[in-house]
Amino acid sequence: MNNSERPPLGGTGTWYLGLAIDAQGLTAALWQPGQTAHPFRWQEQGETQTHLPLCAQFFTKTTAEDGAQLILRVGREVTATTPPTQHLYLEQFHTYLQRAMPFYSRKQRQWLPKVYVTGGKQMPLHWLQRALQQVLRQLLPQTVRSPLAAAGLPPNQFLQAMHNLAGVVITQPLAWGAAARFNWREAVVGAGLVQHPEQIFFTSAPTAVALRSELPPATPTLIITSQGTSTDVAIALPQGPLIQDTCPYGYQDIYADIFYQLLYPQWLPAHDFLTTMTWDMPWPGYPDRQRRDRAAAALQRHAMGAMVMTVATRVAQLLCHQPTFTTHLGDQPWTVSRADLQAKILTPWFDTLNTTLNDVLSTAGVTTTQITRLLWHGPLCHYGMPELQAQLAWKFPNAQLQAVTEELASGAAQLARHPVWCDRFRHQYDDLFLLAEILRLNPHQPMTLKALSQALQRRGVNLTADRSSSAHPEQRLQALLENQFPPGFMPTPTDPWIVETSHASLEYQAIAAAPLFDLAPDGNGYCLNPIQAKRLRQYFTLLLTQTTQKLTDPLSFPLRSLLPLG
Secondary structure (H helix, E strand, C coil), X not given: CCHHHCCCCCCCCCEEEEEEEECCEEEEXXXXXXXXXXXXXXXXXXXXXXXXXCEEEEEEEEECXXXXXXXXXXXXXXXXXXXXXXXXXXXXXXXXXXXXXXXXXXXXXXXXXXXXXXXXXXXXXXXXXXXXXXXXXXXXXXXXXXXXXXXXXXXXXXXXXXXXXXXXXXECXXXXXXXXXXXXXXXXXXXXXXXXXXXXXXXXXXXXXXXXXXXXXXXXXXXXXXXXXXXXEEEECCCCCEEEEEECCCHHHHXXXXXXXXXXXXXXXXXXXXXXXXXXXXXXXXCCHHHHHHHHHHHHHCCCHHHHHHHHHHHHHHCCCCCXXXXXXXXXXXXXXXXXXXXXXXXXXHHHHHHHHHHHHHHHCCCHHHCCEEEEECHHHHHCCCHHHHHHHHHCCCCEEEEXXXXXXXXXXXXXXXXXXXXXXXXXXXXXXXXXXXXXXXXXXXXXHHHHHHHHHXXXXXXXXXXXXXXXXXXXHHHHHCCCCCCCCCCCCCCCCECHHHHCCHHHHHHHCCCCEEECCCCCCEEECHHHHHHHHHHHHHHHCCCCCCXXXXXXXXXXXXXXXX
């Protein structure tokens, strides 16, 4: 579409776009205050599709004029054809964007960090961010090759709404941090969905579920949602914020445990390829994230890793509908049963989930008998039925249990209905901004938490902006004083998904060389290390050289105009 064909800016109405990712791909929905949500639908070969495939294909193309170039195709550009076997094909690649922030290393003349992908191949994180950007660009009507529509909206109104969005609301797991938010904002702005980072909001899956329901709830409502590597739990109260917590075990973990516990022991004697798989096997149902990440990374690097995980996923799906399943791997017969799944995997996971439920109940000050409604969403909850249903019915005897089958994008789009559930402080003052602001403050004297808070407030940081934040401002500032950098600011040194040569890069080594803050000699306050402060400023310059976000000012909060008066 050229400029003469683009719908005029300033069209009537305020539209919000909601985005959510599940095991099938990306869903999207439009919402306008006072209306119902309009989920996106794709017409493909006479069938209606509800998801945009979150996949990418990478290959090298060589021409006499330009030499070798890396070519990227995403979404329906890939699924419309069968990719050649020599092309690198990735799904659910967005998960890498929580691990680090890409930058161009002038010393190495390449993008860092690199991550391990399928089959042990290496890929710059920058390319995965670009892939996400291109997937999101396919949401704009003029770039989607198959017909795209929003259910219930005339085509001309849909086209105009998409080019005049007031905001984009993205559903993300509670466990994801500053790097994921930063990378997603870059992809959304780069895709042209909105022009400014402050127009992009983040919400949790339980919040998206709650936003589809009665607001505020008449009685305490418990919400359970499962993502790839986490299960998020929330309690929506009649008054006040959403009380949330997370358990680092999701539906991808149940697939892995099915392989580790049910398939691997049966296959091992007869199949030599399994002897080349080495990992520290996680305890079934137990959310040891570091151990699970090491095992998952080792499995993905293996040539047969994708195959065994595909089989494990299929087993999980089949055991939802039948008590046993028997088939062959080569000449070897093997059998799995629902009873084994429950005894070896589901039962220990129920114990883990119960701990998280107790924690969130305690924080909310709610008893199990006060919960009158329980909503659950996601594959892990589905695979755990009916055992999970029985466990929950026993724990919450007065609750009406309800499975939520609709995609979460429609709920996310409606965040402006109840903006008190948006973490306003984190939106305006992300951890990356707070760290950059401390470096600009550059204190020469030891600083206590109180002194730092006062200094930031003099610079305009409103530390009382929102007490509904999942982590109070003082807790986040204290973490920075104790040298706990925002998640993904630099890769965790033991992150198995990051290529070892990237871990060893001079830029990361310089940041890890010494702490940014040291405890004052008298124990009263923290002293800024000037050498480390200079190194971090240089690193920030590298990170922000080619980005839309510059972290020089806090983001505005456009939803404030919709907050209730009084």
